[in-house]
Amino acid sequence: MITLYHFFFLTITILILVYMYRVFRGPTVYDRILGLNGISTKAIIMLTILGSLYERLEMFVDIALGYAVLNIIGGLAVGKYLEQKRTREC
Amino acid sequence: MSPRTLILKTIGLFGLWILLSGKLDAFHLSIGFFGAALIAWINTEPQHLDEPPLPLARLVLYLPWLFWEVVKSSLNITKIILDPKLPINPRLVQYPTNLGSNTAVVLLGNSITLTPGTVTIEVSSSKLVIHALDDESSNELESRSMEQKIAEVFHSRGQT
Amino acid sequence: MTLFDDYLLLLLSVVTALGAVFVRDLLSGVLTLAAYSFFLALLWAGLGAVDVAFTEAVVGAGLSTLFFLVALFLTSHQEEVHKRLQVRMVTLGSLGVLGFLLLFGSVDLPVVGDPESLPSKHVSSHYLRKSLEETDTPNVVTAVLADYRGFDTLGETTVIFTAGIGCWMLLRRRDDSAT
């Protein structure tokens, strides 16, 4: 049975594909990172919606929490990396 | 680190553990307690003693106001993006501030970034460089209402 | 209707995997790889393997990205494009053969959840029936990974023991005078 939550899931998938377009096109590295940041935020939302879909929200929320925290560390590391290393635009 | 901060840290982490695990039997509680104590013991970062403590009560009052600002400016940006003409006028704004304490400046910069339409790019203790997307959000920035609010929260010398 | 989500997730992981290969910039490649392993984690979670999913999300998407970044600190992050046609053809050909073999092998795999398939008839029924009373672990996959396989393959415990020692070495309190 297809519920509204399937529709939500589909919408977020399409949104992630839109962000992937930005990641592929660039034009600068920063655009790609911005796009990926958007993807990871969407992914956290996707996890919670998938959790409601499978009726096992408490399990998926745990994963989402861990991912959110580490995602933030990763984002900061990328920012630091880009600042220390002068980058050519590509 | 004084024993008092150690105990406070342990209690805070233990509370977080109980929230996250949701199990109240002796086994999980004891694991959580030892884990919290261990982490509090390992983290002996010196506290920033020169910073005043956060005025938590007034901060709680500040958050709903911030949320309302976020809603307002989000609707503004939504209108801009959905407009076929895309009426944007991006610019960099130099924003001198004299909030004084670093915590207040960080809160200001974070609030400005959280509000869609304005993003903090550079921060120092006396000046921020902000990228504003359109005229309305840069006018909002010029009115300095956010800085006044934060100055009220911190009771510092935020002359505007 | 779980197949619906599985197909969407598979589509996303294929797109991100292709992205990781085709993006010319190494940094973006690393980040796309992180997104890819996250969707993989979602697939694991969909199959009910909580702690595999958790490990994949935390280690695959989070920590290994950090390690790749640290490695990138030491190199240039532009990829050099090899233009030699011959090498590319060999790579393409061998990858094609490998892909064909993998797809060919997947034809014989049992359907997920099929009670008549060979793996379901062996020890799995014992695990499914007894794992809660034998190991006190609510999730069967976790019980198999951590309890049943923890000691029959010695590697599992050795790895965890070594990781514990490593954590201790990194996190132990140093004297304030030493640092």
Add this chain to the structure above:
Amino acid sequence: MLTVDTLLIFIGLFFLTVAAIGVIRLPDVFSRSHALGITDTLGNFFVLTGVAFYQGLTLADVKIFLILLALWHLNPVISHATLRAALRNGVRPWIKEKK
């Protein structure tokens, strides 16, 4: 059947879609980060509160609240770090041509 949770998620998805359109339409990194700002704040808030309403009040709601707190707190920091790196490495903001 339009309940509170689906309504909230619909509102959130609307903002998320607007943000995605903005990320495609806007001209440079700096203005795109504004579009992403909508997602990070309002979209997340509405979708996550919607999901929290879905099962009534459970322990999962507390964790959803923690996720929301983490996202609200640290997404500005990430976008700030990215943009600062962009500016320092010589990416100039796009400016409207004077007519």
